Amino acid sequence: MGGTPESTKLPPGMVMGPDGKPCKACSSGAAFRTWGKTALAGATAVTKKSQQCPPDKDQLGRATWTFLHTAAAYYPAQPTPAQRSHMLALIHALPALYPCNHCAEDFGESVAQHPPDVSGRAGLSRWFCERHNEVNEKLGKAPFDCAKTDERWKDGPQD
Numbered sequence: 001m002g003g004t005p006e007s008t009k010l011p012p013g014m015v016m017g018p019d020g021k022p023c024k025a026c027s028s029g030a031a032f033r034t035w036g037k038t039a040l041a042g043a044t045a046v047t048k049k050s051q052q053c054p055p056d057k058d059q060l061g062r063a064t065w066t067f068l069h070t071a072a073a074y075y076p077a078q079p080t081p082a083q084r085s086h087m088l089a090l091i092h093a094l095p096a097l098y099p100c101n102h103c104a105e106d107f108g109e110s111v112a113q114h115p116p117d118v119s120g121r122a123g124l125s126r127w128f129c130e131r132h133n134e135v136n137e138k139l140g141k142a143p144f145d146c147a148k149t150d151e152r153w154k155d156g157p158q159d
């Protein structure tokens, strides 16, 4: 008999981290809340609404894309060798350090297939837009128009 293995009880969208513990940064907020109610009812790990909560996968994603697209929007048109090198280091660090491990793994594969264009602002903005669109597609979302990255991340809408 032995009962149902713990992993089969996880709600859809709930992900355990490589350390075998619940990974909030890898899980959808709804799945984490559902899991928390059943698995941690009454435990201190259930965070009260009034407290500032650690980010779930989507909050982390929005914040990270905001940083990456904005960094690209303000990247020089003609970067120095040092600026190119720093940008490459930032991009290549993400697959190793991004806290959502399954997101990081897929992003690493995408970077390997599509070498980053750090030649200048326009190419880098497009490169990030295309990588983000791959995630959008994977999640069933509409693609973003990459001609509009400046409007979205630097200039704002025209009046």
Ligand code: FAD
Residues within 6 Å of the ligand: 057, 058, 059, 060, 061, 062, 063, 064, 065, 066, 069, 094, 098, 102, 103, 104, 106, 107, 128, 129, 130, 131, 132, 133, 135, 136, 139, 143, 144, 149, 152
């Ligand atoms: P987001 O997709 O976060 O977008 C934020 C804003 O960016 C949008 O409102 C829009 O104005 C703008 N935008 C959208 N698309 C583009 C684009 N192509 N170019 C420029 N601007 C754009 N989640 C998963 O569930 N699975 C994954 O494998 C996964 N991988 C990720 C990998 C990385 C590197 C990152 C940073 C995030 C990943 N995420 C993943 C999170 C996911 O991409 C979203 O951030 C999350 O689903 C929240 O989506 P959202 O609809 O609120 O807006």
